[in-house]
Each structure stands twice: as C-alpha cells, then as structure tokens.
Amino acid sequence: MNSSETTDQPSKPSQRTALLIIGLIGAIAVGFALGALTNLLGPDAKSSLTVPASDSVDVGFAQDMSVHHSQAVDMASIALTKSTDNDVRTLAFDILTTQQNQLGQMQAWLTMWDQPLSKVGPYMEWMSSDSGSGHGSHGTSATMDMAHSGPVDTMPGMASPEDLAALRAAEGLQLDTLFLQLMLRHHEGGLPMMEYAAADATEGPVRSLAQTMVNTQQSESKLMTDMLAARGAAPLPMN
Numbered sequence: 001m002n003s004s005e006t007t008d009q010p011s012k013p014s015q016r017t018a019l020l021i022i023g024l025i026g027a028i029a030v031g032f033a034l035g036a037l038t039n040l041l042g043p044d045a046k047s048s049l050t051v052p053a054s055d056s057v058d059v060g061f062a063q064d065m066s067v068h069h070s071q072a073v074d075m076a077s078i079a080l081t082k083s084t085d086n087d088v089r090t091l092a093f094d095i096l097t098t099q100q101n102q103l104g105q106m107q108a109w110l111t112m113w114d115q116p117l118s119k120v121g122p123y124m125e126w127m128s129s130d131s132g133s134g135h136g137s138h139g140t141s142a143t144m145d146m147a148h149s150g151p152v153d154t155m156p157g158m159a160s161p162e163d164l165a166a167l168r169a170a171e172g173l174q175l176d177t178l179f180l181q182l183m184l185r186h187h188e189g190g191l192p193m194m195e196y197a198a199a200d201a202t203e204g205p206v207r208s209l210a211q212t213m214v215n216t217q218q219s220e221s222k223l224m225t226d227m228l229a230a231r232g233a234a235p236l237p238m239n
Contacts, residue, residue, distance in 0.1 A: 157189015
C-alpha cells in the first residue's frame with residue numbers, strides 16, 4: 001500500500017459520518033418542530049386554530065418554500081462536507097441549520113392545517129392575482145413581476161439535476177465557486193415568494209417567518225456576491 005492510499009482511506013468513513021450526522025440533525029429538527037408544536041397546543045388545538053384554505057397564500061407558500069428550502073439544505077450539506085474553505089463551510093452550516101429550522105416550522109403548520117407537506121407542481125399558483133390581499137401594492141424585489149407570471153413547473157433559482165451532479169463531483173475552488181453561484185441564484189429565485197408571503201399571507205406567524213427569510217437571504221446574497229468576487233467569479237444568470 002502506498003502513502004496516497006493510506007492518506008485517502010480515512011476520509012471515506014469520515015465523510016459518511018458527517019453526512020449521517022447532518023441527516024440526523026435534519027430529521028431531529030423537523031421532528032422537534034412537529035412534536036413541540038403538538039405538545040404546546042394540546043390535543044384540542046386544531047379546534048382553536050385559524051386554518052387557512054388549501055389554496056391560500058399561507059398553504060401554498062409553506063408547501064412550495066419547503067421544496068425550495070429542501071434543495072438549499074441538500075446543497076449546503078454537500079459544501080459543508082466537501083469544502084476545505086472555512087468561510088464556505090461556515091456559510092453552508094448557517095444556511096443548513098437556518099433553513100432546516102424554517103422547514104420544520106412550515107411542515108408543522110401544514111400538519112396542523114391537515115395539508116400535504118409538499119405537492120407535485122405546478123408551483124406558485126398561490127401567487128395568482130386572486131390570491132392574497134392585494135399583492136400588487138406590496139413587494140420590493142425587482143423580480144416580483146417575474147413571480148406573478150402564473151404557475152410554473154420549476155421554481156426560479158432551483159438547481160437542475162445536472163447542476164447538483166456537478167456540485168457533488170466538484171472539488172476545491174471549483175466546488176466552492178459552484179456552490180456560491182448555485183446558492184446565490186437559489187436565494188434570489190426564492191426572494192419573490194418570500195416577499196409575496198410577507199405581504200399577503202393571512203396568518204401572522206407566516207408573514208413573520210417570510211419576512212425573516214427575506215432579511216436573512218438578502219444579507220446572505222450580499223455575502224455570497226462578495227465571496228464570488230473575491231474568488232474571481234461572477235453570479236449565474238437567473239434560470
């Protein structure tokens with residue numbers, strides 16, 4: 001056995017262990033949110049809740065943003081376990097933990113509302129002109145008009161299967177750059193949905209969470225833009 005084989009072998013179980021831990025963290029976060037909410041409200045909670053309609057902004061946002069967040073968690077997991085850049089790893093950890101927590105909150109609401117945790121497209125139907133409370137006067141994103149074009153088969157900013165395969169195969173600077181590009185586009189693509197829900201959701205906690213997402217992801221987008229520039233790379237165009 002040569003020295004390179006001796007050096008490479010320990011990384012495989014280490015990476016599998018890291019992925020397992022991340023998977024457990026995700027499962028625990030979602031389970032904790034669901035269980036804690038149920039215990040807090042008690043067995044008769046549903047009778048006292050305001051339950052939004054199945055075609056409401058609240059339900060549509062929770063379902064579609066759960067899908068959007070799930071992909072961000074997946075991409076952050078890849079960067080966290082493969083990158084050797086501390087700044088990239090820190091960002092990936094922050095995105096993974098923040099969005100997994102938010103995912104747990106949204107799935108808890110959907111459970112309490114007796115709604116499916118996710119759906120197969122079309123997506124963004126809840127952003128049509130007859131949903132919400134007058135979105136036309138709200139929203140500050142320059143991409144809001146794009147989001148009002150009607151139901152879509154793929155949400156803006158979502159990475160393709162080919163993108164994800166390339167991210168998993170990448171190493172070193174290529175990995176870091178591609179992660180930052182894909183995640184920046186992902187954040188920017190989801191922003192109109194968050195702004196819309198922050199303005200037009202009927203439930204206060206949904207509006208509050210959506211606004212928190214707006215604030216966090218705008219800050220992270222600025223950070224990722226600066227990190228790309230420092231690495232001599234440019235953002236990807238919106239897909």
